[in-house]
Amino acid sequence: MNAWLRLIVYLVAAPVIGGLLAGWDRRVSARMQSRQGPPILQPFYDVLKLWQKQNLAVFPSQNYYILSFLLLVIFTGALFFAGSDLLLVIFAFTTAAIFFVLGAYKASSPYSFIGAERELIQIMAYEPMVLLTAIGMYMVTKTFYVRGIASHGTMLVLVLPGVFLGFVYALEIKFRKSPFDLSSSHHAHQELVRGITTEFSGRTLAMIEVAHWYESVFLLGWVYLFFAASPVVGVVMSLVVYAFVVLVDNVFARLKWQTALRSAWAVTAVLGFGNIVILSLLP
Amino acid sequence: MMLVLALVLVPCLAGVILFCLRAERPRRTVVVAVTLAVCAGCVALACRPPLDLGELPVSRHAINLGMTAIEALMGLYILYVGVRARHFLIVALMLAQGAVVGWFEWTAGADADAGLALFVDKFSIVMALINGIVGGGICLYALGYMREYHTEAHRDVPDRRPLFFSLLFVFMGAMFGLVFANALPWLFFFWEITTLCSFLLIGYTQTEEARRNALRALVMNLAGGLSFALAMVWFYRNSHTLGLQQLIYSGHAIALLPAALLCFAGITKAAQCPFSSWLLGAMVAPTPVSAMLHSSTMVKAGVYLVLRMAPVITGTTVGLMVAVVGGVTFLYGSLAAITTPEAKRVLAYSTVANLGLVVLCGGIGTYEAVWAGVLLIIFHATAKCLLFLCVGVVEHKLHSRNIEDMSGLILYMPRVAVMMMIGMAGMSLAPFGMLISKWAALRAVVDAHPLLCFFIVFGSSATLFFWVKWMGKLVEVVRPQSRLIKEISLDESVALYGLSLVTFTACLFFPFFSTQFIEPYVAGIYGESGFLGQGNTLIMVIMMVVVMLFPLSFLSHGRGVKLVDPYLGGGNLQGGPSFAGAAGEVENVTLHNYYMTSIINEILLTRVAGLCAVGLLLAMFASALL
Numbered sequence: 003m004n005a006w007l008r009l010i011v012y013l014v015a016a017p018v019i020g021g022l023l024a025g026w027d028r029r030v031s032a033r034m035q036s037r038q039g040p041p042i043l044q045p046f047y048d049v050l051k052l053w054q055k056q057n058l059a060v061f062p063s064q065n066y067y068i069l070s071f072l073l074l075v076i077f078t079g080a081l082f083f084a085g086s087d088l089l090l091v092i093f094a095f096t097t098a099a100i101f102f103v104l105g106a107y108k109a110s111s112p113y114s115f116i117g118a119e120r121e122l123i124q125i126m127a128y129e130p131m132v133l134l135t136a137i138g139m140y141m142v143t144k145t146f147y148v149r150g151i152a153s154h155g156t157m158l159v160l161v162l163p164g165v166f167l168g169f170v171y172a173l174e175i176k177f178r179k180s181p182f183d184l185s186s187s188h189h190a191h192q193e194l195v196r197g198i199t200t201e202f203s204g205r206t207l208a209m210i211e212v213a214h215w216y217e218s219v220f221l222l223g224w225v226y227l228f229f230a231a232s233p234v235v236g237v238v239m240s241l242v243v244y245a246f247v248v249l250v251d252n253v254f255a256r257l258k259w260q261t262a263l264r265s266a267w268a269v270t271a272v273l274g275f276g277n278i279v280i281l282s283l284l285p
Numbered sequence: 286m287m288l289v290l291a292l293v294l295v296p297c298l299a300g301v302i303l304f305c306l307r308a309e310r311p312r313r314t315v316v317v318a319v320t321l322a323v324c325a326g327c328v329a330l331a332c333r334p335p336l337d338l339g340e341l342p343v344s345r346h347a348i349n350l351g352m353t354a355i356e357a358l359m360g361l362y363i364l365y366v367g368v369r370a371r372h373f374l375i376v377a378l379m380l381a382q383g384a385v386v387g388w389f390e391w392t393a394g395a396d397a398d399a400g401l402a403l404f405v406d407k408f409s410i411v412m413a414l415i416n417g418i419v420g421g422g423i424c425l426y427a428l429g430y431m432r433e434y435h436t437e438a439h440r441d442v443p444d445r446r447p448l449f450f451s452l453l454f455v456f457m458g459a460m461f462g463l464v465f466a467n468a469l470p471w472l473f474f475f476w477e478i479t480t481l482c483s484f485l486l487i488g489y490t491q492t493e494e495a496r497r498n499a500l501r502a503l504v505m506n507l508a509g510g511l512s513f514a515l516a517m518v519w520f521y522r523n524s525h526t527l528g529l530q531q532l533i534y535s536g537h538a539i540a541l542l543p544a545a546l547l548c549f550a551g552i553t554k555a556a557q558c559p560f561s562s563w564l565l566g567a568m569v570a571p572t573p574v575s576a577m578l579h580s581s582t583m584v585k586a587g588v589y590l591v592l593r594m595a596p597v598i599t600g601t602t603v604g605l606m607v608a609v610v611g612g613v614t615f616l617y618g619s620l621a622a623i624t625t626p627e628a629k630r631v632l633a634y635s636t637v638a639n640l641g642l643v644v645l646c647g648g649i650g651t652y653e654a655v656w657a658g659v660l661l662i663i664f665h666a667t668a669k670c671l672l673f674l675c676v677g678v679v680e681h682k683l684h685s686r687n688i689e690d691m692s693g694l695i696l697y698m699p700r701v702a703v704m705m706m707i708g709m710a711g712m713s714l715a716p717f718g719m720l721i722s723k724w725a726a727l728r729a730v731v732d733a734h735p736l737l738c739f740f741i742v743f744g745s746s747a748t749l750f751f752w753v754k755w756m757g758k759l760v761e762v763v764r765p766q767s768r769l770i771k772e773i774s775l776d777e778s779v780a781l782y783g784l785s786l787v788t789f790t791a792c793l794f795f796p797f798f799s800t801q802f803i804e805p806y807v808a809g810i811y812g813e814s815g816f817l818g819q820g821n822t823l824i825m826v827i828m829m830v831v832v833m834l835f836p837l838s839f840l841s842h843g844r845g846v847k848l849v850d851p852y853l854g855g856g857n858l859q860g861g862p863s864f865a866g867a868a869g870e871v872e873n874v875t876l877h878n879y880y881m882t883s884i885i886n887e888i889l890l891t892r893v894a895g896l897c898a899v900g901l902l903l904a905m906f907a908s909a910l911l
Contacts, residue, residue: 060851061762070835077831087821089724093715094828100714100753101835107757111851115876118757122750123879129746137731137738146728200852260884267743275739282735 005084005149012083012219013076020215021045023222027248034252045215049208057204060109065206067105068213074098075213079220085149088136095132095220099125102198102210109201117197121185123259127266128172134274135172138165139227141281152230159228159239164277166228170243171269173221175262179251182262218244286335286342289403289465292326292413295319296458304451313428316450320421323457327417331410331802341402348402352474353390359481363503366484372500378507385514386473393521400528404467407806411659411798412464412589415666418787420457420581426674426780427453427573430681433774434571438681442490449489453577456482460582464589469517469527476513476550476586480506483583486574487567498566505560509553509587516546533596533810544597545909547590548607548647549902555587555640558614559895559902564637568629572677575629579636580670585662588640591647592658596810599650605734606905608648610898612740614641617894619747624880624887628676628686631751632669635712638744639665639719645740646726649733652807653815657725659803660795664718667788668711674781675705678773688755689877693762698769702759704785713752716828717792725815754878763862763874793829796822 025042032039041047059065078094081087099121106118140146142161143154151158159166175182180189186197194200199210222240229236257265299319306312341348360383367375427450435444459482462475480503488499520543521527524535532540556564564584568575578584591607598604618638622631639661646658678701679694680686694702711717723745730737773781791798799816807814817825850857853874855864862874 057846058849059846060849062846062848065846066835070832073831077828081824086824087818089727090715090821090824093720093724096749097715097828097832100749103753104756104760107761109851110761110763110876111853112874112876113852113854115757115761119754119879122753122757126746126750129749130742133727133742133745134738137727137735137742140731141735195852195854264884270742271739278735278738 009080009084012079016079016219017212017215020212020218021049023218023244024211024215027244030245030248031252034249045211049211052203052208052211053205055204057206059203059206060111060201064105064108064201067101067108068202068206068209071098071101071105072209072213072216074101075216075220079216079223082148082220082223085147085152088139088146088148088151089133091148092132092136096125096129098213102213106198106201111201113195113200114198117185117194117200120194120259121198123263124175124178124182124185127182127263128175130267131168131172131270131274132176134270134278135162135165135169135224138162138274138278138281141278148227151227155231157229157231161281162228162277164273164280168269168274168277169225169228170246171266171273173225173243174247174250175266176221177218177247179247181250181254181257183251183256184259184262187256286340286403288326288330288335289405290342292323292330292417293458293462293465295326296323296454296461300451300453300455300458303454304447306447309432312446312450316424316428319454320424323417324421327414330405331414334405334407334410345402349470352471356386356474356477359477363481363507366500366503370496370500372504375500375504375507378504378511382507382511382514385511385518389514389518389521400526400531401467402471403465404530405465406809407802408589408592408659409464411663411802411806412585413461415585415663416457416460416464416581419666419670419784420460420577422780422784422787423573423576423581423670423674424450424453424457425776425783426576426677427571427776429774429776430573430677431571433681438684439490442492445489449486449571452482452486453573456486456577456582460586463586467529469520469529469532472529473510473513473517476554477510479554479583479586480510483567483578486577487570489570489574492569495569498563498569501566502563505553505563508560509550512546512553513550516543516550519543519546529593533593537597537601540597541601541603542909544594545603545905548594548598548603548905551587551590551594551647552607552610552644552902553587555584555591555644556637557587557610557641557644558617558898561614561618561637561894562891565630565633568633572629572673572680575633576670576673576677579632579673580666584636584640585666588643588647588658588662591644592655592662595647595650595655595658597650598648602908603905604648604650606648606901606908608645608734608737610901610905611641611644611646611648612737612744613894613897613901614638615645616740616744616747617641617890619744619751620885621887621890622751623747624882624885626688626878626880628679628688628691628755629673631688631755632672632676635748635751636665636669638748639669642723642726642741642744645737646729649729649737651729651733652811652813653725653729653732655811656799656803656807656815657722657729659806660725660799661719661722663791663798664711664722664795667784667791668708668718671704671781671784671788672708672712674777674784675701675708678777678781679705682769688758691755691758692876693764693766694759696762696766696768701773701781704781705759706756707785707788709752709756710832711788711792713749714832716825716832718788718795721792721795721817721825725817729815758878761876763876793826 024045029039029042075098078091078098082091103118103121106114139151142158143151178186186199225240225243226236229239302315360379363379431446459475459478466472484499484503487502488495523539553560567578615638618634622634625631643658643661646654683690712719727741804814853864855866857864863871866872
């Protein structure tokens with residue numbers, strides 16, 4: 003498949019897959035909590051409903067940050083699926099996240115402010131591991147280009163087991179799943195109301211949801227890279243990782259930000275960097 | 286030749302004139318005229334770089350004698366300072382340096398063959414452009430700033446503006462000399478002038494704290510100066526030449542030890558661990574001084590020298606140790622910047638960190654790394670200068686340099702706030718300057734020493750945290766405020782708008798700067814040069830356009846949006862930032878950033894980083910000697 007085709011498929015299919023995954027997540031989580039749960043298509047209904055609602059805001063400009071956030075998330079995924087440079091993808095992704103945070107700062111309510119602050123801490127917690135993942139992949143495949151990594155013959159997870167585990171840890175943080183749902187939680191037991199998204203409503207909240215779908219697909223795409231030598235295994239494993247994240251979400255209580263940050267950096271240093279040390283010692 | 290000489294001499298001459306001018310109006314004329322002339326000179330030099338400088342118009346011997354005389358005077362003055370302050374380390378260092386230089390002059394003297402006295406290559410042109418344009422902007426800004434400083438903000442400080450401006454220009458002239466000098470004694474001469482100027486400028490206010498910090502800066506830079514002198518002598522004894530160019534091409538047997546000594550000198554001047562404290566102390570001086578030290582001169586001289594040594598130390602243990610010192614400093618500066626709410630201190634730590642990254646690149650010394658290092662210098666100089674000048678303006682208006690007090694600045698001083706945002710975005714966000722360079726640095730590191738990426742990955746996530754929380758503070762608005770009528774004076778606004786434009790242009794046209802200046806320089810030394818690749822540059826530009834479209838979205842301001850009060854978890858009280866709590870009491874809303882002091886201990890961190898760096902420097906010298 004050439005790059006342009008992949009790009010178009012991504013732009014169209016990613017929100018559908020992301021939405022379905024989110025619906026499935028809610029269904030499975032409900033079953034784990036002995037509830038019936040909403041239909042699988044519920045996230046789409048939610049977004050459609052949000053889209054028709056009145057748009058409330060504290061400051062009009064807060065919504066523009068979110069628009070930029072959505073555009074940059076889509077852009078990030080587009081870069082990734084077009085096979086571009088992995089470091090560039092990470093930087094675009096971080097910039098997107100920063101726009102989200104700035105939007106929440108702009109809203110200026112105490113809840114969104116602390117949510118924004120905690121989201122920054124989460125970014126700080128996962129960013130090193132994400133960068134190390136790119137570096138680890140580069141050391142094995144000698145390229146930062148996603149297309150090069152995807153077409154490389156080795157099963158990356160076999161040489162990068164530490165990096166893989168660290169990356170899954172970072173995913174937990176990035177997805178804002180318990181025990182790392184510090185900045186905003188989709189469960190109804192959050193001391194920060196809705197944290198970073200408290201002051202967003204209507205279309206803007208819908209945009210955040212859609213951005214989240216795109217984000218999920220992009221991140222699972224990255225998981226796939228670890229198994230890219232065998233595409234079927236890759237797809238299956240991405241879904242397994244997603245299921246694992248959902249499971250962890252339901253069995254852990256929320257951590258304090260200090261613990262979250264410390265543990266994430268420790269995991270990065272031991273598993274991620276340790277793996278890279280070993281890799282650099284091998285001939 | 287004349288142009289290069291003029292760039293060095295005109296600011297120095299202006300310095301002398303300004304020293305004699307007491308009145309405000311003629312001072313202003315001189316400052317504006319010289320700044321414009323210097324900027325024009327730099328641009329002219331960049332457009333038509335001279336291939337061959339030709340001969341000096343005056344006899345080399347006479348110049349050398351003059352320099353020796355000035356150096357001796359400076360040495361005596363420093364001795365006097367040391368004795369008066371009873372700071373015997375200064376006296377000892379100065380005497381040692383004097384002995385080394387004196388003995389050298391006695392034995393080798395003025396007839397030492399130094400090759401060309403001055404030279405111009407693409408790297409020195411880049412440095413000259415930074416020095417001229419950014420430094421010129423600072424001098425313009427200083428006109429307005431210092432007037433306000435003495436008439437409003439700090440009436441208790443004695444008004445010594447003639448000295449102040451004179452030093453700024455001498456500093457600038459010395460920096461030009463430093464980047465154009467090929468003969469090591471000349472380089473050393475300008476190096477010592479910058480040391481002395483920085484000492485005098487840091488101590489400008491003559492308060493107890495200022496004096497103490499100025500002495501600390503002096504002692505650390507004298508240590509670097511001593512190391513420089515030793516490098517010069519050692520190199521001359523073994524090769525009988527004194528040219529910087531000759532040093533670079535002399536091979537490891539002769540050049541490695543002098544290169545290590547020069548790197549040490551560079552590390553002291555660039556305020557790397559364990560010498561970072563002088564730069565942090567330097568912020569007691571008025572803002573233009575901080576801006577000058579942090580962006581266009583002083584610390585840039587340090588990294589300039591390290592990057593010049595890069596071809597010599599690449600692949601050696603010395604290089605590795607230099608790189609690790611840079612890496613440690615980067616991580617240290619980035620983490621420490623999180624812990625402080627003081628704006629200037631955050632900027633200082635970020636300077637220390639970013640210079641660490643340049644030193645890291647220099648220590649690795651591969652062509653990719655040097656390319657990234659030069660790029661880092663450019664972007665850092667512009668963005669950091671802009672930030673310092675903005676903080677200076679804000680400090681005068683708010684009477685505080687605490688970031689927490691900048692809440693709502695976007696309403697109070699929208700222009701300055703936006704310019705600060707530009708500076709910060711330039712420092713931290715993709716696709717702007719610093720991030721491009723960090724990316725390049727990361728790639729260079731992974732190719733040369735993958736393990737050093739440890740410092741970069743952790744350090745750069747920490748940088749993101751403190752920049753964004755600061756930006757958040759600027760955009761967040763708790764209490765409605767009216768806009769300040771007159772934000773900035775004319776001189777200040779010229780400088781600020783100019784520098785914003787320069788930052789912007791540097792980011793937008795960085796591929797141009799890269800192909801015109803950096804790549805030819807790097808290719809000239811290594812035969813090949815780093816570049817991000819055509820496709821990636823294109824993507825960067827696309828992304829830049831996406832991000833720059835952001836302000837356009839404000840055109841549809843407030844359409845279809847209903848404005849409400851923020852949710853405060855209680856009964857909102859009419860139109861204000863306060864609410865009725867559970868027991869009916871009135872609570873005010875205050876928002877504070879996190880400073881993570883519970884998990885990052887600034888003092889402990891400084892100590893650990895300092896100790897690591899001392900160990901690394903010792904290892905560096907050991908490996909150079911063996």
